[in-house]
Amino acid sequence: MTSPQDFERLSAYLDNALSASEKARLEARLAKEAELRRELDDLRQTIQALRTLPAVKPPRNFALPARQAATLAQPRQFFPALRLATSLALLALMVAFAGDFAASLAPAASPMAVSYQTSRNAAPAATLQPPAVAMMPATLPPTTLAETAAGSGGVLPTQAAAGAMDYSATAPSALPMPGAASLSATAPPVGQTSGAAPVGISPATLPAEGPITASVLAAAPRLTETQPMPAGKAAAAPATETPTGEHNSAPVQSTEAKAQPPAEATPAQAVETEAQPPTATALLPQNPAPFQPPVSEPETSLWRYVELGLALVAAALALATWLARKR
Amino acid sequence: MMDEPALISDAQHGDLEAFNRLVLAYQAQVYNLAYRIMGEGEAAADATQEAFISAYKHINYYRGGSFRAWLLRIVTNACYDELRRRKRRPVASLEALSVAPEGPEAEAEAALTAHEESPAEHAERRELALAIQGCLSALPAEMRVVAVLADVQGLDYAEIAATTGLALGTVKSRLSRARARLRDCLQGARELLPAVYRLEEESKV
Numbered sequence: 001m002t003s004p005q006d007f008e009r010l011s012a013y014l015d016n017a018l019s020a021s022e023k024a025r026l027e028a029r030l031a032k033e034a035e036l037r038r039e040l041d042d043l044r045q046t047i048q049a050l051r052t053l054p055a056v057k058p059p060r061n062f063a064l065p066a067r068q069a070a071t072l073a074q075p076r077q078f079f080p081a082l083r084l085a086t087s088l089a090l091l092a093l094m095v096a097f098a099g100d101f102a103a104s105l106a107p108a109a110s111p112m113a114v115s116y117q118t119s120r121n122a123a124p125a126a127t128l129q130p131p132a133v134a135m136m137p138a139t140l141p142p143t144t145l146a147e148t149a150a151g152s153g154g155v156l157p158t159q160a161a162a163g164a165m166d167y168s169a170t171a172p173s174a175l176p177m178p179g180a181a182s183l184s185a186t187a188p189p190v191g192q193t194s195g196a197a198p199v200g201i202s203p204a205t206l207p208a209e210g211p212i213t214a215s216v217l218a219a220a221p222r223l224t225e226t227q228p229m230p231a232g233k234a235a236a237a238p239a240t241e242t243p244t245g246e247h248n249s250a251p252v253q254s255t256e257a258k259a260q261p262p263a264e265a266t267p268a269q270a271v272e273t274e275a276q277p278p279t280a281t282a283l284l285p286q287n288p289a290p291f292q293p294p295v296s297e298p299e300t301s302l303w304r305y306v307e308l309g310l311a312l313v314a315a316a317l318a319l320a321t322w323l324a325r326k327r
Numbered sequence: 328m329m330d331e332p333a334l335i336s337d338a339q340h341g342d343l344e345a346f347n348r349l350v351l352a353y354q355a356q357v358y359n360l361a362y363r364i365m366g367e368g369e370a371a372a373d374a375t376q377e378a379f380i381s382a383y384k385h386i387n388y389y390r391g392g393s394f395r396a397w398l399l400r401i402v403t404n405a406c407y408d409e410l411r412r413r414k415r416r417p418v419a420s421l422e423a424l425s426v427a428p429e430g431p432e433a434e435a436e437a438a439l440t441a442h443e444e445s446p447a448e449h450a451e452r453r454e455l456a457l458a459i460q461g462c463l464s465a466l467p468a469e470m471r472v473v474a475v476l477a478d479v480q481g482l483d484y485a486e487i488a489a490t491t492g493l494a495l496g497t498v499k500s501r502l503s504r505a506r507a508r509l510r511d512c513l514q515g516a517r518e519l520l521p522a523v524y525r526l527e528e529e530s531k532v
Contacts, residue, residue, distance in 0.1 A: 004504070011503035015477070017484055046510040050478035052452070053459055058358040059372050062379045063347035072384050080387075 002039045010040050014047060082321040089314035096310050100303035335394060338386050346386065350379050353395065356480065357402045363475040364406040366464040374409050378402035396489035399480075403472055403490065410468055462512035470505035477502050 002010070009026050012018050018026065030037050064072070329352060337345035357378055361371035378401045389397050444452065463471050469491075476482045476490060487498045 004507075007507055008500055008503040011506055012499055015484065015502075017499065042510050042514070043506060046506055046513055047478050049455065049459055049513055050474070050509065051481075053363070053456055053479050054452075055355065055359055056362050056368070056371075058354050058375065059368060061351070062354045062358070062375055063350045064343065064379065064383055066343055068380075069343045069346075069383060072380060 002036060006036065007039065007043070010036070010043050013040070014044060079321065079324045082317060082324050086314065086317040086321045089310060089317050093307065093310040093314050096303065096307045100307060103303060331394060335386070335389065338383075339389070346383055349394070353398050354379070356395070357398055360399055360475060360480060361402050361406055363460070363463060363479050364403070364468070364471060365409065366460055370406075370409055370413075374402055374405040377405040377408075381405065393486055393489055396482075396486050399476070399482075399490045400492065406472075407468065458513065458516040459509075462509050462516070465512060466505055466508055470501060470508065473498060473501045474505035474509060478506070 009018065009022065013023065013026055030040065329348060331349070331352075334345045334349050338349060354375065358371055358375045361374040361378070362368060365371045365374060378398065382398055382401050385401075463474065466474065472491060473487060473493075476487045477484075482490065484495055484498050484502075487493070487502075488495050491498065493501070
């Protein structure tokens with residue numbers, strides 16, 4: 001009995017599917033081995049028997065009648081269009097995501113956005129520790145600081161651009177200072193102006209003028225006492241607790257009323273004013289910028305709506321495409 | 328000779344007439360493959376019809392290569408589907424396989440065989456055909472498909488691979504196993520078929 005391997009060789013040999021060397025080897029063996037020759041003859045007979053099978057005539061014509069073809073063709077035409085629409089919707093969704101991402105990034109690159117993350121921390125911290133600012137490593141968790149600083153009202157974005165980045169890193173280090181609590185307390189009033197919006201940069205400008213901070217520091221404790229907010233609480237969530245926490249609604253008046261402490265910190269007046277509200281009011285006109293960040297709020301929510309809408313459209317189209325494909 | 332690529336392209340653009348010319352060109356081969364896989368005409372006609380409908384629906388998925396292999400693959404799959412359905416209804420399956428082709432199919436088969444043979448030769452040839460079909464039907468479906476494509480339809484390994492989606496090496500080994508089984512099966516029926524084997528003895532020389 002031949003091995004399956006040999007039988008496979010014989011089978012391929014009859015189909016002329018062996019390589020030249022395999023063929024030569026097999027033919028040499030066939031010349032010597034009678035059993036292999038008999039096996040080959042059997043196989044050849046089997047194949048020839050199969051080839052005697054007559055062709056059968058189709059019982060009918062299988063051409064598709066136009067009416068049947070019409071019912072079949074419809075989904076065939078829908079499918080590519082649906083597929084295209086689905087991919088377009090997905091593309092639009094990706095563009096929306098990219099746009100949203102870029103929108104959240106772009107401000108970050110610009111002065112204002114940096115303030116969103118950094119200046120909030122930087123502002124109070126910088127005022128507290130002006131000399132240390134540059135050198136202190138950012139070791140402390142920035143989160144709590146961010147909350148306390150969140151309130152430090154919106155101010156000069158342009159200046160923030162210059163200093164915010166650096167200070168953000170250094171700011172946390174200032175936290176442990178005893179002044180931190182009191183400062184955070186002072187922050188809320190300022191924060192009311194901008195609410196949760198990314199603002200509060202004016203303090204960031206302070207560190208730039210190191211000497212100024214001393215006066216501000218002095219002012220901080222005073223402020224804490226005057227403010228209704230307990231210092232500890234303020235640190236937790238100044239922005240939300242304050243009535244003006246509803247970000248966009250009241251930034252204008254509140255800034256006028258209370259944005260002064262940081263505002264007054266602007267290089268020009270910082271030394272003399274020492275965080276005095278009255279003087280700050282005078283400065284306000286110079287700081288129209290703080291009102292812009294709140295504008296970005298409706299924009300981001302708009303992005304959310306666009307993304308949600310596109311995602312729903314894409315999902316619906318994908319479902320329709322799948323159904324069209326399925327049938 | 329028809330311009331196959333042009334017809335395919337027209338069919339892909341919704342030209343039903345072009346598609347139906349392709350159907351006419353291939354329906355005999357498609358039906359024959361289905362007939363040898365299914366073992367009888369009714370199921371073969373159903374599978375053929377199903378295959379051409381499916382081909383029409385999916386004509387835009389055809390991406391070059393052998394159009395024949397593409398069609399044969401579709402009808403093979405239609406046959407597999409039908410065989411699976413029959414497995415769930417085994418009684419019908421047994422009946423279908425054991426009943427010899429009669430009526431229109433048997434006549435059609437006869438019409439295509441040589442005309443100048445005696446009634447006795449004709450009867451022998453018919454007997455042989457039945458025996459071979461019986462042996463084919465006894466094979467597992469995936470072996471049967473390969474054996475029919477190679478030895479009944481005369482496709483080469485590459486086209487069988489394209490039709491079945493198997494690798495060339497798999498085609499080669501599966502075909503050899505199918506042939507080994509068919510040889511054993513046909514040797515059991517050898518006594519039934521002296522005339523045919525006599526014919527082959529002659530052709531061998």
